[in-house]
Amino acid sequence: MGDAPAEHLRLGLHAAAARFGAAKLTDGLADELAASVGAMPEKAAAAVEAMTTMLGSQSVNALAAPNRLSAFPIVGVPDGRRAWPKPQDFLHGAISWLDQLLLETGNARLRQTFHRARDKATETLIEQTLGNVFGARRVHRGLEYQLSDDTWAETDIVVILPGTALVVEAKAHAMTAPGRAGRRDRVERHLKELLRKPLQQSERTKEALLRGTQWRHRGRPFEMPVINEVTRVVVTFEVIDPFVTLAHLVADPDMPDAWVVSLSSLMMVADVLTHPVELYAYAATRAAVIAAGQPIVFMESDALAAWYRNREGVWDDLGGAVFQLAYQSDELNEYFTSHRLAVKGYAAPVPPRPSAGIPDYVLRAVDDASSAPAASWGVLACIVAAVKPAQWRKIDRRIRAVNSAPTRRARKRARQASSGIQINSQLILRVGEFQGATLHDVGETCELFVRL
Numbered sequence: 253m254g255d256a257p258a259e260h261l262r263l264g265l266h267a268a269a270a271r272f273g274a275a276k277l278t279d280g281l282a283d284e285l286a287a288s289v290g291a292m293p294e295k296a297a298a299a300v301e302a303m304t305t306m307l308g309s310q311s312v313n314a315l316a317a318p319n320r321l322s323a324f325p326i327v328g329v330p331d332g333r334r335a336w337p338k339p340q341d342f343l344h345g346a347i348s349w350l351d352q353l354l355l356e357t358g359n360a361r362l363r364q365t366f367h368r369a370r371d372k373a374t375e376t377l378i379e380q381t382l383g384n385v386f387g388a389r390r391v392h393r394g395l396e397y398q399l400s401d402d403t404w405a406e407t408d409i410v411v412i413l414p415g416t417a418l419v420v421e422a423k424a425h426a427m428t429a430p431g432r433a434g435r436r437d438r439v440e441r442h443l444k445e446l447l448r449k450p451l452q453q454s455e456r457t458k459e460a461l462l463r464g465t466q467w468r469h470r471g472r473p474f475e476m477p478v479i480n481e482v483t484r485v486v487v488t489f490e491v492i493d494p495f496v497t498l499a500h501l502v503a504d505p506d507m508p509d510a511w512v513v514s515l516s517s518l519m520m521v522a523d524v525l526t527h528p529v530e531l532y533a534y535a536a537t538r539a540a541v542i543a544a545g546q547p548i549v550f551m552e553s554d555a556l557a558a559w560y561r562n563r564e565g566v567w568d569d570l571g572g573a574v575f576q577l578a579y580q581s582d583e584l585n586e587y588f589t590s591h592r593l594a595v596k597g598y599a600a601p602v603p604p605r606p607s608a609g610i611p612d613y614v615l616r617a618v619d620d621a622s623s624a625p626a627a628s629w630g631v632l633a634c635i636v637a638a639v640k641p642a643q644w645r646k647i648d649r650r651i652r653a654v655n656s657a658p659t660r661r662a663r664k665r666a667r668q669a670s671s672g673i674q675i676n677s678q679l680i681l682r683v684g685e686f687q688g689a690t691l692h693d694v695g696e697t698c699e700l701f702v703r704l
Contacts, residue, residue, distance in 0.1 A: 275335040281326070282334075302353055303342075304328040316433040323349045323429075351426060367424075374424040374489045377515060379409055381522045382420070385531045386411050395474060397457070398466040407457050414621075415480045416630035418532065419457045421450035424489040446488050447495050451510055454484040481630040483536045484510035487518055493550060500545035509543035511535045517552035523605075524556060524584070527615050530608045532630060533637030537565045548574060553581035560608045563640050609641025611648050614681075617702045635678045635698050647675060651683060651702070672699070 278284075286296035304326040312319050321327070325342055327335045342349070347370065354363035375393065383391045391411050396404045411418035425445045431438035461482050467474040491514040499512055513521070525531045537559060541549065546567040549555045557580040558564035567575060586603055593600040618636055621629065639647075650673065673681045680699045 275327075275337040277327075277329060277333040277335045279331075279333050281336060300326060300334055303336075303349060304334060306330075318429050318433065323352045325349075348426065370489065371422075371424040374487070374515060375408055375422045378420060378422050378487050378518065381519050382409065382411055382418070385522050385526060386413070386418075386528050392469065392474075394469065396468050397460045397476075399460075404468070405453075405456065405460075407453075410457070410461075412477065412479075413528070413532070413629045415478065415628035416532070416633075417458075417461050417479045417482045418485060418535065419454045419461070419482055420485045420487060421454045421457075422487050422489075423450050427490045427492065442492070443495065446490070446492055447486070447499065447512065450486040451484075454486065454510060458482040458484055480628040483532065483539055483630065485518075485535055485539075486510050486512045488512070488514050490514065491516065493552075496542065497548055497550060498545075499542045509539050511538040512542060513538070513552060520553065520584070520588070521556055523588075524560065525608060527608075527610070529610065529615055529618050529633040529637055530560075533634045534559055536630065536634055537563075540566050546575060547577040549577045551579075551581060553584045554579060557581055557584055557606070560606055561641065563638060607641075608637070609644050610637065610639075611644060611651075613651075613702045614644075614700065617700050621700075632698055632700075636700065639675055639679065643675070647673065647681065651681070 282297035282300045283293060285291065285300060286293045289296070291299075303324050305320045305324045306328045307330075310320055323345060325336065325339075325345065327337070350366065351363065354360075354366060379391055379393050390413060391409060393409050395407045395410050397407070399405055407419065408422045409420040411420070423446050425442070427442055427446075428438055431442045461476070461479040464476075464478070467476040492512075493514075496512045521534065522531060525534055534556070538555060541547070541555070544566045546569060547564075554577050555564075558577055561580070564577070583603075583606055587606060590600050590602045594602050614636060618629075618632060621632060675681055678697055680697070682699060682701050684701060684703065
């Protein structure tokens with residue numbers, strides 16, 4: 253009886269593999285690959301052999317045991333036939349495969365070159381992704397700041413906005429197979445490399461920005477504006493969702509307030525939240541959720557959908573109980589899958605891009621405010637973005653009624669809009685010729701002036 257659950261699990265895994273991972277053994281796999289990607293047949297044949305695990309070459313008796321198929325996914329039999337179950341999944345394992353291949357073939361110099369290229373590519377993709385949202389001129393890579401002992405510390409990326417900064421630490425270290433399997437010493441090493449060290453580095457940068465110090469870029473002085481608010485982001489090349497889920501427990505207790513996100517998830521978020529207000533406010537919200545540990549989030553797509561639909565953030569503590577954010581990724585999955593099919597030429601309808609629901613004229617008003625001196629643009633962005641989409645829809649109907657037929661009711665709405673619509677305790681919306689914002693320090697109340 254004691255082995256019944258394990259046997260049931262093994263049978264279930266075999267059944268799932270037979271249904272979803274079955275592949276036909278063929279002696280023409282290399283030719284199919286060559287025709288598919290336009291490669292020379294001999295090159296394709298060499299690639300197939302470099303990705304092959306021979307049947308019977310290993311014994312795997314537990315889910316957490318090392319399995320060469322995770323990196324070398326083609327199954328080979330002695331007569332030369334090969335099978336490649338679910339080749340589309342290789343996209344997620346190609347980097348691990350190349351790294352392991354270089355290790356096994358003893359090509360240390362090429363492996364070091366590969367690691368440097370991976371590190372550089374990670375920072376470059378982060379820089380480009382943030383530049384697409386915030387603007388390239390606001391995204392600064394490789395800034396240095398002076399420490400108290402007159403030495404200099406380097407940053408990865410800093411996004412500079414009026415009175416506000418987004419500090420980004422990039423980590424391209426790879427998770428090892430023993431680490432993924434839960435071996436304690438490897439887990440501790442990965443926690444240090446991928447979580448604790450970048451949290452310490454970003455906290456040090458945050459302190460330097462808030463207190464003020466000397467900055468430089470490539471040896472030349474850099475004029476850093478006054479910064480009053482900083483949000484920290486740690487971007488990892490690898491997906492480390494278990495570490496992110498429990499970051500409030502395993503990180504330094506004094507500095508867990510950072511958004512820890514994989515590069516692929518960051519690119520997904522930036523594809524949906526395309527305005528600086530949206531992305532900055534979301535980053536600040538995720539940092540607060542990770543620090544609080546409420547709710548537990550297993551997938552970034554769930555957190556993103558919950559935020560743009562209903563502005564889900566930190567949940568109240570209910571007697572120490574731990575709650576998990578429910579699955580909410582179906583809309584995002586449909587959008588990205590349809591978009592990918594359309595790019596490949598399939599006649600598939602593409603649903604509209606998911607939206608945070610903030611009216612365009614409100615975002616334009618915040619843009620105008622960001623081009624003028626402001627106490628803290630980040631405070632303004634978070635106040636505006638905290639308003640839920642359902643409330644913005646109601647406000648939008650009232651605002652647009654100002655331009656409706658000149659009825660008595662419309663004139664009344666116009667007077668209300670010009671004198672100010674109290675959206676909540678922190679935000680007042682006024683309609684007029686002027687566009688921008690006034691941020692009052694007392695209570696952090698914001699008056700946002702919009703022009704239709």
